[in-house]
Amino acid sequence: MQTLEPAEQQARPSNIIPFIPEGDFYYKKGVEAYRNGKLDKAMKWLNKAIEMEPTEVIYHCQKSVIFTEMGSFHKAIYILDDIIKEHGDDYAECFYLLSHNYSKLGYMHDAEKYANLYLEMDPEGDFREQAEELLTYVEAEEEDDELWTTEEEDELIMFQESAFYYLEREEWQFALPILEEMMSMFPEHMLAKHEFAKALFFSGNQKEAVRMEEEHLLSEQVSVYTHVNLAMFYHEMNQFDQRDEHLRLLRNIFPIHEEQHLRIACTFSMTGYYEDAVERFLHLDKRRVKGHASYYKWFSLAAKKAGNGAYAEKLWQEGSRRFSHLTKEDFYWLS
Known part of the structure; x- marks a missing residue:
């Protein structure tokens, strides 16, 4: 018996050329998923596009945008930084995107710097209005910020340099009184509190140091330094499950400022994750x-x-x- 087939199937050539998608196919799928609010799916498509065409800058830019939407501002900045290092000012929009991510993290001086650079490079660019709005906001914030006088700033820097000298040499007994005075004079300066907890721990008062950082962990003042200190503390106390919880979080943090990035690197070394x-x-x-x-x-x-x-x-x-x-x-x- 003769088999009946649709006409289009009968006409199909025997030498079928398979469809092999290129990066642009995956990129468009990623953009479509992004516009539909499906960020995880969008990220998968973008990663596939980059795998196919790793040198295509627009794919990396779009990946940074998805990270921004996910709230992973550090990761977005990491990507944009790499693009600028490799291509200079060829991609002006990356400077605006950097500015936007810095503003989300509260680093307004960096946000201002990159917004200005963007406007210098592309005065009529697609993000001109957003960049100008950001600069207006930063200017208003600076006018309202009268918390520190020049004299207070100089005094804080003096304390920081003195404490840094002893902390880097692990001379905890000399660092502690300086840090204690800093906390008294500058109660809003959180780094002094983290450094004090570290010096306290390695001076032998482990229980109080852990209590201080655990308290920060439960408040809105949790930071990279909280996780760094607790990872170190729990490692020294042989409480490895608690240590690993903080190391897991640190693996997903990519700080903008080198000093914070250095702390994370040192913590991995101290805890044996070489x-x-x-x-x-x-x-x-x-x-x-x-x-x-x-x-x-x-x-x-x-x-x-x-x-x-x-x-x-x-x-x-x-x-x-x-x-x-x-x-x-x-x-x-x-x-």
């Missing part, structure tokens, strides 16, 4: 962190444990030239 530590250290701008002895100390350890002893020794030697307390003879501690 591969994670090396990856974070390598993303740091060395020019901004070479004034920290902790950079050399904990990067050396991570590099050594990750299997690069020669690089570890090179780092340690460089650090020992910069900081007298990192002596060349002490390199043995890495073994």
Whole structure:
């Protein structure tokens, strides 16, 4: 019996050319999902587009936009930073997108900087109105901000530099009274409280240090420093489940400011996650962190444990030239 087939099927050629989608196909699917509010699906399509065409900048830009919508502002900034480093001012819209993400994180000086750069590069660009609105908002905020006088700022900087000197040398007993005075004079300065908890812990008062950071964890004042400190504290106390909870959170945090990024890198090294530590250290701008002895100390350890002893020794030697307390003879501690 003859088989009946639809006419279009009978006419179909025997040599069928398979449809192999390219990056643009996945990109359009991602944009469609994004416009429909399906952010997880949009991210999957964008990742597929990037996998097919990794050098297509527009795909990376759109991925940053999705991260922004998800509230992952640090991750968006990370992508945009990479684009600007590689392509300079070829993609002016990236400067506006950076400005927008910085504003969401509350870093208004950075937001202002990149909004101005965007308007200089593309005065009639698609984001001109948004950039101008952002600058108007920043200007109004600056006019209202009379919290600090120049004299107070100078005094705070003096305290910070004194405390930093002793903290980097792990001379906790000298750091504690300085930090205590800072907290009294500048109660809104949260970093002093985190540094005080750290110095307190390593001076032997572990219970009180943990209590302080756990209190921050339950308040609206939780920060990178809270998770960094608690990860270190629980590691030292052999409470590894609690430690890992904070490390898991830190793995998804990509700070804008190098000092915070350095803290995370050092924490991974201190807690024995050397591969994670090396990856974070390598993303740091060395020019901004070479004034920290902790950079050399904990990067050396991570590099050594990750299997690069020669690089570890090179780092340690460089650090020992910069900081007298990192002596060349002490390199043995890495073994």
